[in-house]
Amino acid sequence: MMKISSVQFWVHDQDAALDFYTRKLGMEARSDVTVAEMGNFRWLAVGPVGQPDVAIALMAIPGAPVMDAETADEVRDLMAKGFTGNLFLTTDDVRATHKELVERGVEFTEELTEQPYGTDASFRDPSGNQIRIVQLG
Structure with a gap:
């Protein structure tokens, strides 16, 4: 059987998102790791208190080579x-x-x-x- 472990939201500012999800929504930080080898990629995840097996990854919109500028702008427009x-x-x-x-x-x-x-x-x-x-x- 498969289970949901995490979902992902694009965010403009990971620090502002962390503040909103923890302070305003009352969730808890699950992980906050920066990987220097991947261009300082930051894996930031939060989740509901009492539901430790589910997390929301708050992902910064990446640049090249992961996402070209046009696609990043389209994501921002949809957001x-x-x-x-x-x-x-x-x-x-x-x-x-x-x-x-x-x-x-x-x-x-x-x-x-x-x-x-x-x-x-x-x-x-x-x-x-x-x-x-x-x-x-």
Whole structure:
């Protein structure tokens, strides 16, 4: 059986992303390693407290030879529009989670809405990645 261990978001600034995911969302840093031999490539990952087997890699948009300038610009454009992927976070009490996130400075792009699958709301990280909080049921 296969299991998800990590997913990846492109970010403009890894330090700002680390601050957002840990301070505002309450996640924990999982790894922060810089590899000099790979042009100071930084592997930065965070994850939900209490869910140690899942991580979100916060990846800087690479330059050549990994990604040419045109592709990097396209990725930045898609990020600005919120179209580079979604992260869905579930909670047992979406209203309390929403209130807590607002108090921590998270700005929601969609407020709490009743849906056929439950109640959800969405916000974006500093790089434009879309995140939804959901209470199923």
